[in-house]
Amino acid sequence: MSIVNLIVHEVQKEEGESKAMLVARPNENPIDSDAEQLADKVTHLFNRSGMNTGQFSNPEGSEEGSKLPALLHKHFTGSEFDDFAAFSKACAAEYVRFLESVSEAEGGLLWFNHYELGGSHFLFIVLLKRKTGITLGDDLSFAQVNPLETDKLHMALRINLSAYHDRDDTRYIAFRFGKAPKWESEYFTQFIGCDEPKVAAKETRKLVEAASAFCQSQSLPSKAANEFKRAVAEQCLEKAEEREPLELTDIARQIESRFSAEQASKFLEIAESDAFQVEKEIFVEKAALKKLTRASGSNRSLTLSFDTDLLGESIEFNADTGELTIKELPRSLLKQLMSLES
Incomplete structure (x- = not known):
């Protein structure tokens, strides 16, 4: 500066x-x-x-x-x-x-x-x-x-x-x-004198939702969808570190290089649709990117959060039964569970 x-x-x-x-x-x-x-x-x-x-x-x-x-x-x-x-x-x-x-x-x-x-x-x-x-x-x-x-x-x-x-x-x-x-x-x-100010966190969440909707619309396999979302998250973080706005066309170019021009066009169509209305450029809120790379949820007695890259690897999800199977538990958690059984 x-x-x-x-x-x-x-x-x-x-x-x-x-x-x-x-x-x-x-x-x-x-x-x-x-x-x-x-x-x-x-x-x-x-x-x-x-x-x-x-x-x-x-x-x-x-x-x-x-x-x-x-x-x-x-x-x-x-x-x-x-x-x-x-x-x-x-x-x-x-x-x-x-x-x-x-x-x-x-x-x-x-x-x-x-x-x-x-x-x-x-x-x-x-x-x-x-x-x-x-x-x-x-x-x-x-x-x-x-x-x-x-x-x-x-x-x-x-x-x-x-x-x-x-x-x-x-x-x-x-x-x-x-x-x-x-x-x-x-x-x-x-x-x-600002016209319709936009909140960065809300705009980032809309982008995250549009990215997920794109993966679903293209029926991307779990691994490919996770790789795409992580790439989008990395691109967003890079812009956040540079303190510059992220342009939708930046993501579209990435989709075109990974998939095709038709799919890049499809992403822009989804992001700009009435369902999401993502701005042509947004300032990224880092915290709002978590849903691109992590799955999480909680109720009164349980809180669960994990990296989506683990799906299909050490974590298996059965969509028919709604069951989640977790292998290779963290050592600290495993130690606690073992002590409860003794």
Whole structure:
């Protein structure tokens, strides 16, 4: 990541108050080692689970809704901002407009970070907060400090500026709320002006279900189906590690190379059908991929989970009787069972 512009503004508002005050920094913050270190922490926290994605409802902004798209349209040229300080100050004022409508909300620090990565331009808008702590001075006396909270994000937005500027048909907005209450996430979504945000976990589950439906539609043998699902899971994990969206066409190409062009077309037909409605590209939620490679279930007295590669090997399933036969039990489990018999 190469930081291009960076600035922080403060929004002062106490819980229960209806008015907020913007303390705007007149000039950009210097891009030094401290700024780069904080940028790395913010990026790491942002790429955890719980992502939402979407597009602007009106890419050029509107009078009634959020003015964020209009500010981007005005100030971002496609490769740079004409006046990043002025842009960020106007965005912060727009944020305050939505914040003041929620009496329960508190203020914080708005972090604006324009950076370049892989030839594309991105913008982070992140709400940071201070926390109260105690330190020891040089004379070993206690003193109160108010460092930034860097172990969690409250609310954060990332825009792929290049995709937005070129009007790509992609979900160029990604945002997350941490554990923010509903009323807080609602005003932040309104500030963004996002059209029908999609939750990464839900979108990933839809992809997993579409992959399973494809295997059933093609009557793939158990071993071939498991190999295909594992390949899809690995492809998804790779994109997740790269912090990039997965495109459906990536999976279609894999199906074409493993099977045929007709089956690749069939997969796309299933994924895009009314039953699944998988987006053309999604941000992958790692935890939601488990059903591709593991079978699990539980009731009040039993919990069972295993790698689907074991089916047909050390685990046999009889579909007619609904019975599951497990061989080569884990040593720890086998030891417990033996002790119960003695």
